[in-house]
Amino acid sequence: xxxxxxxxxxxxxxxxxxxxxxxxxxxxxxxxxxxxxxxxxxxxxxxxxxxxxxxxxxxxxxxxxxxxxxxxxxxxxxxxxxxxxxxxxxxxxxxxxxxxxxxxxxxxxxxxxxxxxxxxxxxxxxxxxxxxxxxxxxxxxxxxxxxxxxxxxxxxxxxxxxxxxxxxxxxxxxxxxxxxxxxxxxxxxxxxxxxxxxxxxxxxxxxxxxxxxxxxxxxxxxxxxxxxxxxxxxxxxxxx
Amino acid sequence: xxxxxxxxxxxxxxxxxxxxxxxxxxxxxxxxxxxxxxxxxxxxxxxxxxxxxxxxxxxxxxxxxxxxxxxxxxxxxxxxxxxxxxxxxxxxxxxxxxxxxxxxxxxxxxxxxxxxxxxxxx
Numbered sequence: 001x002x003x004x005x006x007x008x009x010x011x012x013x014x015x016x017x018x019x020x021x022x023x024x025x026x027x028x029x030x031x032x033x034x035x036x037x038x039x040x041x042x043x044x045x046x047x048x049x050x051x052x053x054x055x056x057x058x059x060x061x062x063x064x065x066x067x068x069x070x071x072x073x074x075x076x077x078x079x080x081x082x083x084x085x086x087x088x089x090x091x092x093x094x095x096x097x098x099x100x101x102x103x104x105x106x107x108x109x110x111x112x113x114x115x116x117x118x119x120x121x122x123x124x125x126x127x128x129x130x131x132x133x134x135x136x137x138x139x140x141x142x143x144x145x146x147x148x149x150x151x152x153x154x155x156x157x158x159x160x161x162x163x164x165x166x167x168x169x170x171x172x173x174x175x176x177x178x179x180x181x182x183x184x185x186x187x188x189x190x191x192x193x194x195x196x197x198x199x200x201x202x203x204x205x206x207x208x209x210x211x212x213x214x215x216x217x218x219x220x221x222x223x224x225x226x227x228x229x230x231x232x233x234x235x236x237x238x239x240x
Numbered sequence: 241x242x243x244x245x246x247x248x249x250x251x252x253x254x255x256x257x258x259x260x261x262x263x264x265x266x267x268x269x270x271x272x273x274x275x276x277x278x279x280x281x282x283x284x285x286x287x288x289x290x291x292x293x294x295x296x297x298x299x300x301x302x303x304x305x306x307x308x309x310x311x312x313x314x315x316x317x318x319x320x321x322x323x324x325x326x327x328x329x330x331x332x333x334x335x336x337x338x339x340x341x342x343x344x345x346x347x348x349x350x351x352x353x354x355x356x357x358x359x360x361x362x
Contacts, residue, residue, distance in 0.1 A: 018325070025326035033327045044331045055338040059345045066349030069356045076289055094286045101282060105275035108317045115265050217264060217319075224317045228310055234282075235306035239289050240299075 043218045047225045050178075054229050057171050058236055064163040073159035075238050079143070093238050096139050097230065100179075103132035104227040107220045114216035119193055122216065126190035129223065133183040140176045144169075171233055178226050189219045264319045274316045281309050 016024045025032055033041045065072055081091040110125035147168070151158050154166040192198055192211060201210040285305040288298055315321040320328055 021324075022326045022329055025324065033324060033330075036324060036327055041327060041330075044327065048331055048334055051335050052338070055335065055341070059338065059341050062342070063345040063349040063352075066346065067352035067356065069353065069360065090286065090289055094282075097282050097286070098279065101275070101278045104278070104313065104317055105271065108271045108275075109268065111264070112266065112268060112271065221318055224313055227317075228313050231306055231309045231313070235285065235302050239285060239302045 037214045039214055039218045040221070043221045047221065050225065050229075054171075054174070054232070057174065058232060061167040061171060061237065064167060065161070068161040068163055070161045072161050073157060073164050075240070078147070078159065079238060090238060092139060092143055093234065096136055096143075097234055099132050099136050099139070100227050100230050103129045103136070104224055106132065107223045111217045111220045114193065114198075114213040117199065117213070119196060119199065123190055123194040126186055126193060126216070126219075130183050130186040130190065133179050133186065133223075133226075137176055137179050137183065140172060140179075144172075168237070171237060175226070175229055175233060178229070182223050182226050185219060185222065189216060264322060266322070270316060274312050277312060278309055281305050281312075285309075 025034055028034070076089040077087075079093050080087045080089045082088075083091060106125045106128045110122050110129060113121040113125060152165045152168070154169055156162045157165050192204075193216065195202075197204075198211040198213050198215065201212060203210060282305075285302060288301045288305070293301060314332075320332070
């Protein structure tokens with residue numbers, strides 16, 4: 001096995017630029033994404049399929065919103081909070097946005113410190129990311145509770161187009177599920193980092209593969225994607 | 241495959257393992273800069289709503305801030321800026337198909353709106 005790896009490493013690098021490098025990679029032997037650990041393209045391909053799921057949700061939301069003859073409830077008013085005696089539009093959503101961006105920042109730092117083999121910092125940064133993610137989900141629960149108390153249902157609401165509720169619960173619900181899975185995923189990776197599984201290349205409990213710090217980066221891809229989806233939801237659902 | 245079966249070179253993790261050679265290592269500063277930029281852009285898109293910007297300008301600003309944020313996250317936080325071009329194109333090009341779906345959705349939505357106006361109006 002080692003010999004095979006050595007031969008692969010000894011192959012001359014294809015020196016091509018732009019489109020030609022893609023053609024060279026695609027027409028070459030054995031591997032398309034050269035020099036990229038296999039877990040990364042796998043996660044990217046999964047994220048690509050997820051892009052289509054969220055893309056379809058947002059597009060169907062657009063379709064129902066343009067096709068309704070009843071006015072759409074004004075999100076700026078629906079999601080406002082009363083603070084100090086006056087109503088602040090979208091306050092909770094803005095805070096949630098900042099929390100998710102902060103968690104993306106700590107995640108990016110965790111990946112960096114992971115490749116530096118700084119176990120302790122990586123662990124704490126991953127944990128901070130998980131806590132911020134859990135806070136996000138908690139605030140989303142708060143928002144759902146508030147809206148349900150105000151009478152928003154998938155089949156109707158007091159302010160206008162009935163499709164508002166179904167779009168809202170579907171899109172934010174799916175996103176919240178992704179964040180929740182991400183938090184669980186983060187806690188698993190953080191535990192592995194803390195125990196030193198990645199430094200010692202211990203075999204994983206599920207796949208049996210040797211641990212390495214690339215899993216932190218792969219975890220990071222998923223987490224940043226969750227943040228990315230929120231960027232689009234924030235723009236199209238809350239601000240539009 | 242190449243990393244999973246790698247020989248046990250440095251079990252205590254003091255010296256970098258061979259896998260680290262491919263890793264995405266960049267100075268910390270860039271992450272903090274992008275983090276700050278994302279905060280500014282989010283605040284800006286919130287201000288669009290807070291200051292009640294309406295009409296075409298609102299639409300334009302929301303989309304611009306959204307695309308800038310998405311671009312920064314994908315290119316820097318997800319390291320697409322430094323990935324091999326074959327991977328970048330394999331991931332970034334297919335979502336453009338969603339634009340076709342968006343066009344179909346818009347046509348369908350408009351048509352449904354028109355027919356509803358014709359047949360369901362009181």
